[in-house]
Amino acid sequence: MEKNTAPLRRSEQLREIIEERIATGQYRPGMRLDETELATEFAVSRTPIREAFMQLSSAGLLDLRPRRGAMVQEISPQKLCEMFEVMAELEAMCARLAARRLTDADHQALVAAHHACQSAQEANEPDVFYRINEQFHLAIYAASHNGFLIETATALQRRLGAYRRLQLRVRDRVRTSHGEHAAIVEAIIAGEGEQAAALVRQHVSVQGERFNDLIASLDNF
DSSP: OOTTSOOOOHHHHHHHHHHHHHHTTSSOTTOEEOHHHHHHHHTOOHHHHHHHHHHHHHTTSEEEETTTEEEEOOOOHHHHHHHHHHHHHHHHHHHHHHHHHOOHHHHHHHHHHHHHHHHHHHTTOHHHHHHHHHHHHHHHHHHHOOHHHHHHHHHHHHHHHHHHHHHTTSTTHHHHHHHHHHHHHHHHHTTOHHHHHHHHHHHHOOOHHHHHHHHHHHHHO
8 A cells, every 4th residue: 555655765675674673672782783694684785785774874773883884772761752852842843833834835745645644544554654654744844944953853753763663553553643643734734833833742742651652562572
């Protein structure tokens, strides 16, 4: 059910697989990942593996060291919570500015991403929803028309990508997430900046029960 998204390049597919293995603990902090072994496992050359490593390094999930290869970075539950707190505030700022600065093109991009998310949700495709959900959030960033904010929010979104994907696998989270999107879109289009910011902050935050669900999902893999 990928009609709404472009096919992923092989390196991007590999990045998603490795990213999830890191998030779920299959690849533990400090573990060295071997290009040759992974190339053999996935029946590819080392080039897409190397490209995937570069993407994961720029997202802060791998530490690439000369002559030592790729090492999995460690993120403690406390740091993960802190990162989501910052992400929530950055996205709230994006939503507030988007409500003030929304152009016709921004409007169309946001609504298109929202409808694509709905299709993925109705098809019960959490991984497809995750990828389109990224586009939904990027559309909000773009609508802020603040280049530095867009750059900062996008970088942290990439850093948290594996964990945001995992969170969507908590029971009913995709359906709930899409419902939250609808309210966010309505507030932004209506020009209600403070309401949009509050809704996005609540949508992104993983405090309390939602953070416990995320940590439990990590422990169960």
